[in-house]
Amino acid sequence: MSSLSASDMDLTQGGSRRSDENAHPEVQPAAADQGDAVPTDTEAIDAKVVDDQPAQGTDAEGQAVAAQPAAAQPGDEPPADAPVADAETPEPAPAPAVAQPRIERKYPVDPDAPPAVSVQDLSITYRTTFEKIPTIKSAIVRLGRGERAVREVHALQNLSFDVMEGTALGIIGANGAGKSTLMRALAGVLPPTSGRIEVRGEISSLLSLGVGFNGALSGRENVMLGGLAQGLTRAQVAERAEEIAEFAELGDFMDLPLRTYSAGMAQRLAFAVSVHMEPDILLIDEALSAGDARFKNKAAAKMDELMSSARAMFLVSHSLASIRELCNEAIWIHEGRLMMRGTPQACGDAYTRFLEVGENAFTLEDL
Numbered sequence: 457m458s459s460l461s462a463s464d465m466d467l468t469q470g471g472s473r474r475s476d477e478n479a480h481p482e483v484q485p486a487a488a489d490q491g492d493a494v495p496t497d498t499e500a501i502d503a504k505v506v507d508d509q510p511a512q513g514t515d516a517e518g519q520a521v522a523a524q525p526a527a528a529q530p531g532d533e534p535p536a537d538a539p540v541a542d543a544e545t546p547e548p549a550p551a552p553a554v555a556q557p558r559i560e561r562k563y564p565v566d567p568d569a570p571p572a573v574s575v576q577d578l579s580i581t582y583r584t585t586f587e588k589i590p591t592i593k594s595a596i597v598r599l600g601r602g603e604r605a606v607r608e609v610h611a612l613q614n615l616s617f618d619v620m621e622g623t624a625l626g627i628i629g630a631n632g633a634g635k636s637t638l639m640r641a642l643a644g645v646l647p648p649t650s651g652r653i654e655v656r657g658e659i660s661s662l663l664s665l666g667v668g669f670n671g672a673l674s675g676r677e678n679v680m681l682g683g684l685a686q687g688l689t690r691a692q693v694a695e696r697a698e699e700i701a702e703f704a705e706l707g708d709f710m711d712l713p714l715r716t717y718s719a720g721m722a723q724r725l726a727f728a729v730s731v732h733m734e735p736d737i738l739l740i741d742e743a744l745s746a747g748d749a750r751f752k753n754k755a756a757a758k759m760d761e762l763m764s765s766a767r768a769m770f771l772v773s774h775s776l777a778s779i780r781e782l783c784n785e786a787i788w789i790h791e792g793r794l795m796m797r798g799t800p801q802a803c804g805d806a807y808t809r810f811l812e813v814g815e816n817a818f819t820l821e822d823l
């Protein structure tokens with residue numbers, strides 16, 4: 457079992473990590489993300505859960521943040537204080553006890569296996585400065601107004617849940633809920649501010665497609681870069697390079713600099729690199745939006761193939777239909793907190809009621 461925490465993460469901008477027999481304890485976390493956001497000062501703390509005492513986060517003032525209620529279990533109703541239930545909203549049809557995803561697994565699940573992924577009291581806070589280069593003048597103006605120079609965003613707050621082998625977990629939530637932040641933390645790109653993530657196996661992500669690519673390099677060179685960022689050796693990437701190029705269907709563009717690609721072409725290349733990594737754990741963040749309609753079908757078929765042999769899969773999508781179709785469990789996150797865990801149907805229903813918009817809000821994405 458490997459674990460991700462602020463102190464022992466293998467940080468790659470490529471959006472993925474290998475499991476950590478190779479993890480280097482002295483590797484220090486780098487800035488968490490592009491832009492000017494960095495994790496809080498507490499990022500170096502590996503908040504291990506010690507003797508049943510859950511690690512506590514700290515707020516902006518360094519005050520202990522109260523532990524959140526325990527994560528709901530599959531099939532649970534939303535927590536009592538979750539603003540989900542609406543007296544006038546009809547109850548949804550009861551979800552089946554165990555939802556069956558469309559995709560059949562190639563390998564049987566070992567029921568005694570430890571969780572493929574264990575997220576323990578995970579909190580992530582972004583710190584953002586208002587100006588790119590703060591000046592003394594702007595600092596004085598802020599001081600005069602009683603404003604803080606640094607804004608903190610508590611993107612994830614005390615999230616805890618286990619994902620067992622064979623799980624395809626859908627992650628739903630409104631814009632800004634913290635879904636991508638969770639995925640980036642799972643991928644090892646973003647160190648926890650506090651808490652811990654334990655991952656069993658190799659992880660490959662289809663999130664932030666193409667992060668780690670270099671616009672000045674050719675498609676082929678970026679395949680090597682992307683493969684190395686995903687943790688493969690040079691020889692391993694070279695072995696797959698042709699297959700990746702074929703899958704991306706970029707023809708002569710493979711020898712041209714990436715900056716000459718359209719956004720869709722760059723996504724196709726990134727998608728092709730990611731799906732050829734044979735991961736144990738697959739992270740997919742709206743990856744199906746890559747490419748045009750024809751490529752989308754091909755991408756969906758490739759994902760089916762990957763998911764049939766992956767140990768676990770995480771899918772972030774605003775399309776509840778995709779989540780229902782591809783996943784057998786779901787979590788709903790709101791403002792960085794775990795609101796509910798259950799079947800995709802139950803979570804989707806609760807989330808839809810919460811938004812008070814009805815299923816129609818998703819028809820565009822579901823097309």
Ligand SMILES: Nc1ncnc2c1ncn2[C@@H]1O[C@H](COP(=O)(O)OP(=O)(O)OP(=O)(O)O)[C@@H](O)[C@H]1O
Nearest residue numbers: 489493582584609611630631632633634635636637
């Ligand atoms: N690099 C960053 N710097 C500062 N704040 C950030 C950064 N990335 C995300 N946030 C903030 O963290 C919160 C969670 O963002 P996140 O991208 O995880 O949400 P999301 O659920 O993926 O949203 P969406 O559905 O819109 O993609 C938001 O309030 C967002 O503004």
